[in-house]
Amino acid sequence: MEERKRRIALNEMVFREVNEQIEGLTSGVLQVGDDETMSIVCECGEITCAERLTTTVSDYESIRSDALLFFVLPGHELPDVEDVVEQTDAYLVVRKRPEAIGGKIAVEHDPRSN
Numbered sequence: 001m002e003e004r005k006r007r008i009a010l011n012e013m014v015f016r017e018v019n020e021q022i023e024g025l026t027s028g029v030l031q032v033g034d035d036e037t038m039s040i041v042c043e044c045g046e047i048t049c050a051e052r053l054t055t056t057v058s059d060y061e062s063i064r065s066d067a068l069l070f071f072v073l074p075g076h077e078l079p080d081v082e083d084v085v086e087q088t089d090a091y092l093v094v095r096k097r098p099e100a101i102g103g104k105i106a107v108e109h110d111p112r113s114n
C-alpha cells in the first residue's frame with residue numbers, strides 16, 4: 001500500500017519536472033505573457049497518462065509556488081492520496097497531504113525550493 005503511494009508520488013514528480021521545462025521554455029524562450037495559455041501534461045499518478053491540459057502562465061506559477069499542489073484532468077484525481085482544492089473547466093488542482101508519504105515526497109522534490 002505504501003509502495004503504491006510512493007510510486008504515485010514519484011510519477012507525479014516526473015510530470016511536474018516535465019511541466020517545469022515546458023514553463024521555462026514558454027515564459028523564458030517564447031516570452032509568453034502571464035495571462036496567456038500554455039499546454040502542460042497532466043500531473044496525475046498514472047505514469048502511462050500522456051494527456052495534456054491548458055492553463056495560463058500566471059495560474060501555473062501560483063499553483064507551482066506550493067509544493068503540495070498538482071494539476072490533473074477531471075477524473076484523474078486519486079482521493080485516497082490527495083484532495084481536490086480547485087476545479088476549473090479544464091483541470092482540477094489537487095493537494096497532497098503533507099503528513100502522508102506523497103506529501104513528503106512532493107516537498108522533498110520541490111523544483112522551486114532552491
Ligand SMILES: [Zn+2]
Nearest residue numbers: 042044049076
Ligand atoms: Zn492524468
